[in-house]
Amino acid sequence: MPVFYFYESLAYLGVFGDATEAEKAEILIKVSANQGKMRLWAEQGPMNYQHKFDLVEAEKHRVLGAYVEAIEYYDRAIAGAGENDYHNEEAIATELAAKFYLGWGKPKIAQTYLIDSYYAYCRWGAKAKIADLEQRYPQFLAPIISRGKKPQSRQTITDITNTNVTNTSSGTGELLDLEAVVKASQAISGAIRLEQLLSTLMELALENAGASKGALALVAQDDITIEAVAIADDIAEKSNTVRISSPEELPMTILNYVSRTLEPLVFGDATKEINWSSDPYIIQHRPKSLLCTPIVNGGKPIGILYLENNLTAGAFTPERLEILNILSAQAAISIENARFYQTLEGKVNQRTAELATANLQLAEANQEIAALNDKLQADNLRMSAELDVTRRLQQMLLPTPEELRQIPGLEIAGFMEPAAEVGGDYYDVLPHSSGVKIGIGDVTGHGLESGMLMLMAQMGIRTLLASELNNPSDFLNFLNVAIFGNLQRMNSDKNMTLAVVDYRDRHLKISGQHEEIILVRATGQVERIDTIDLGFPLGLVDNIADFVATAEVRLNPGDVVLLYTDGITEAIDINGVEYGLQRLISVVGENVHRSVGEIKQAIIHSLYQHIGQQKVYDDITFIVLKQQ
Template sequence: GNCAISALSYGTYAIIAWNTYRDIHLCYQFGQIALKTLENFHAPKLKPMVTYVSTTFSIHHQFHLKNTLDDLLSVYDLGIKIGDLEQAAYSKQIHSEHSFWLGRELITLKEEITNHHQNIAQLKQDVALQIHSINWQSVLNLIQKGERKLDFSGEVYDEQKMFPVHQKFNNRQAIFSLYLQKLFNYYLFNDFTKAFEFATFAKDYIASVPARFIVNVFYFYYSLAMLAIYPQLSPEEKEKTLAEVIEIQQQCKEWAEHTSMNLLHKYCLVEAEKYRVLGNNIEAMEYYDRAISLAKENEYVNEEALANELAAKFYLEWGKEKIAQMYMAEAYYCYIRWGAKAKVRDLVKRYSELLGNIAQQEEDNDITEYENVDHNSNQDINQESHQEINQESHQNINVPSHNSLTNFSNNQTTFGSFASHSSFGNSLDMAAVIKASQVLSEKIEMEQLLSSLMRVTMENAGASKCVILLSKDENLNLIVTAISTSSESEFIKITFPSVRLNDCEDIPISVINNVKRQGKIFVADDAREIVNLSADRYILREQPQSILCMPIIHQGKMLGIFYLENNFITALFTQQRLEVLKLLITQAAIALENAKLYQNLAEVNKSLEESNHSLEEKVEVRTQELNKKNQILNQAIEDLKNTQTQLIQSEKMSGLGQMVAGIAHEINNPINFIHGNISHTSGYVQDLIDLISLYQKEGYSTPEIQEKLEEVDLDFLLTDLPKILESMNMGSSRIRDIVLSLRNFSRLDESGMKPVDIHEGIDNTLMILQHRLKAKSDRPEIAVIKEYQSFSEINCYAGQLNQVFMNILSNAIDALDDAFASGKWSKDKPIIRISTELVDSNSTSNLVIKIADNASGIPEEIRRKIFDPFFTTKPVGSGTGLGLSISYQIVVDKHKGKLTCNSYSQEGTEFVIVIPNNT
């Protein structure tokens, strides 16, 4: 039978089960048996030790590591209560250890670890204190402002002094913890050779920490370090290293099956790195995304940051800089959320070009940890408002104390930038950001840009008022105010008053001036309750509740100030909304610079035209010179327009390609599962049918069976079920074909010229447009007639040529739709005819592609302009006028071919694409 001491024995068996068999399920079971056994006996002196053993060595094998934290603190309380000081000290040490590897926010963790260290020191438990000091120093290294980040000779731990002490007293746990932290730090800061060196040191001491969570951490970083140095190894060393990584991964995969919330994202990240070094980019892409998603889902922000960083490096090495930029920006924000300031600075220093405006914006806004603002910031606002009122009433207003302004989470107000950023995949409304980016990139004229910016911002921020102030020289001049109203005809009203800041009564001037001076973000959850703002006349009059004021900064230069408020809701501008707004403002800063350039160019052009007119009247002799200058300027304008056209379309197609590839990638796996399992399901169903038939043949029946057969109508089921399975198989096959077409159409990894099947590109485009070819209420189905000539692959830019097919086929469908909508259709049915032909002449070979419709044709006056940038006959909002212009550049400029249009009234239109065959 059991006795109280049996509980401790079962806890010991849990460690043995792991150490001997690496069986984490058995380890967990013994840990639970230990706790349940202890419940059957009154043994308070054993409770701290048994609970400590179960919590430290077994629970994390089945549940999330964060579930151990409360139990470890309870062990400390129990140990203090009954006098088991050793377990009390170790529980605090393990609590700090688990908190660190969980990726808890470091500034908060610093305060917690400081308190734990004091508790352990008071208990005079030197072994636990030494190990705890190592983890504490690692936290300080990550959040410190200085350059030293890999040195463990800091203010709380000095490895030069303590390592001999560890060796003297054979404190193997402390030695392992030191080597593990150095492995982690060197790897995090890209010194992979050193990381691997300390991994080999730590490996000799891993037996001192059996069944502990840090064993998983060690194998994770050990594998990453081996893969990081893999490219520099000899062929023999590569084979040996890869074999060891695979062996570790097999073990980690088994463990991850039991505790996926702690280990699966680690396993996936190592798999991604393994496929990277092996050159298998498709699998690497999938595993990077899985690692990021799982780390985020399970709240390991430290490893979410690392996974994003490694993915960014992977895409950068692959030459896909824009995709790398997205992942690196996410890594940047994750490291900020974690509070690893030293790593953030290291990231900015190494990848300033990738982080670009994001890093510059944060640097300009003075990224800080969760600290209160200093007293001077509060005093500035109060003094301005005080002077404003005092000029009229001579009232005295006291300057508030430092504690009157606290951080964002306390529903007060904060100067500066937040250190916590949400993920792109979840917290940000990415659809809104993409839409806004597209809208802003299309606007060049200043008032249109400002109108679009304010509408998009107010829609996404929920603001009732928006003000933009743009800088001219050293002064801020109010350019535009947007105020939302309840009018059904015009929800957002926008005016352009062009009023100087000091003459404007529609904003809190003291807040604007403070943000102008400080260059930092100002957020107020409820402006009515902030004493510092009580003297501002606007605040007194309008009583706004939520306020956000942020500088618009581009390349270190303040372009202006953005002000938002809401009069009906408090605490509106949360950290998530702030992230969206910061991203929008970064985009807006770029768009504003472009708009200013365009505006200045237009002003120069206008001025030059006026000068030309005047000079032509006065000095006829200088006419030729002025005309020459005018030609140069017009060419500059044309070049600018062409550049802007290419940039806009490039960004659009890049975003579309990434979105299409992403959607296809996400759909592909589940549909493969469905499609692959249908055949198995059909076999199982047929087996069941055969079994039922055999039962019927043998005459086995009871009244209950007979009654059930009649109830379910077995004959009908046997007839209909195969049909259902077949229709499911057809449907899943159709989805797979569509996914394949989307992936082939996007062709993000084929930006260079290479031999491709032209017919496949046309067919993929037709499949994507299939929904538009189908019959509608006002017209029959559009018939597509293909007249393909058989020939080998053609050397071309596949992705860009697919874009040409998409533009021309979409226009053909639009023309047929318009012909039916006009009510003048007199032909049998709508037709699109596509033909391909390889034509040889004069020792040259050209591919000729003809795409023709039988719509109403294009009038001559319109046909002459169809390849001009921004020319469109579609209603506002239905077309940009860039499709055929871009198509012309792709065919003529990129492929050195020809693109012509033949059209006759009431007969239809034919586009002819000629591509030189250089294969």
């Protein structure tokens, strides 16, 4: 049954690190056979089996050291399990991802996955597993485990929520509170109009903080105005904003202090606070518990949340303050969005008259578009045409054999075979004044967007090369800035691994993150150059300069270098067994004394003999270099 093969594969890969070399080979064969079956089930029922296949793939890439691929498969598995309500397997996947990042030496990322795993186990109801995580990872789960500590009179929200975790028994209770407040956070984020947002925020703040009265003030150009005042069970929005000028309206000295310093204040009993007891509002109304916190976005104050409880001292407990932290963070974003919407709505109303005359033209244009869409008959026909164009462009931009023959000092042969759905592989060989720049990359996913990202990279590399920008860090960072900006505009989640190799006078200078680079010396010695720490995927963040590093290699006559994409190593046969890196290295080693053209043909023959009649799921791309 499928679940047996799933857990058997995970169990085998879990002990892979302690196995002998012979046992490791047997494990990989067994897991590949299991995955062949799982792939078929995933194709027939993706909602039940695709995330299982992805999680095993992630673990397999982990043990093989292919961390870039492992990251993608972990995230796929977690997303798939969550979307289809497999809470148990979502919990397992997030825990395994956390262990992966811990093993990689990235504890900050691991903490995020551990917290997600904790939540997932709680949704599943696995109490023993929750306790196990609390015992093994207390330092990482500290932000979500209840502390059961009362706030002192002058503690700020930050002071209280940063206290060390000591109480495990109430951890699940706080977790449930935090999960419940997600709905409140979503209610805030879903409010588009400012008036609706402020009313919702006030209602939720009173409900979750245990306050009897609250107020929300907005800050603009150092001017503070009350936008909403609320009393428990009697939410009252002010129809007009009121400038804070009367001491009887709110404790003005406290609000001014918070607005100026951006420091939150929490008092267990405001009447006993010496520094603030002279405030006219406190003298007149004598509130007990008092909280005043800034709402900050981008380091600038945009609002102030004021809450009080005039009956109970110490009403604002650590748990309630932590919930308010979450709501305030979401409120900061939502207020800015609502202000933008308000401004945008005004502009739309202003231009409605201008657009009226354009409606007829728009209707005519829609008729033309509808007529064109009718000609395409079906979405798959249109997609097929787009992919065919992308595939042809991908082939047209490759360097020609004549260009490759003109590179001094190197024999070069390249090969690319696009998959049925175009994977976005890229390679190029570009001579310039300082030598030769060779690039090879792979875009995540398949289809038109992947092909478009490949074309962006090719154009960007040529443009930067023409500007004679040779520093690897600057080169890759400028390229990333352009790609990141375009992907943001496209609203695309694609990214790209890219290795750039500069060749000059028998020296290779390698930068950028991609697959391992294989060097087979003329003597038969094999060297594997890991690029995981030489860069960062393009398009994920706006600046990667700090991630870029360089590795240098000297070539001797007869040495062979192989650059490739994962379409080769992950190509499977009819049984689901991957071609693998070791098989690829063996083919190059057996043919190291041959010409690059003969090595290229040997790789193609070996690869397609392995694939047989199986469908090719990814682009197949490689470059062979040989020092003359």
